[in-house]
Amino acid sequence: MSAPARIDVRPEFVSVAEIAEELQVTDRFVRKLIADGELQAVRVGRRLVRVRRGDLEAILRPVAGPRPGCR
Numbered sequence: 001m002s003a004p005a006r007i008d009v010r011p012e013f014v015s016v017a018e019i020a021e022e023l024q025v026t027d028r029f030v031r032k033l034i035a036d037g038e039l040q041a042v043r044v045g046r047r048l049v050r051v052r053r054g055d056l057e058a059i060l061r062p063v064a065g066p067r068p069g070c071r
Contacts, residue, residue, distance in 0.1 A: 013042075013050040033059070 016034075020027045031049075033039040040055040 012053055014053055014056065016041075016049055016051070019051060019056060 014022075016027050016030045019030045023030075030039070034041045034049065034051070039051060039059055041049050041051045044050055
């Protein structure tokens, strides 16, 4: 019998606080990304703001390393 398939248990939508904790930044910084239009978010009800995990991962980009030939 084969092993069961791995299931991604991370939720599709995450809260501002969860993002801030995961990225080790403040809630205020995450809310600024949303206000500036850099991070897509949806409002659930009157107060709750949620971000699709895919939208969060889309704004994360690697930092370029040193260029060849530079000291």
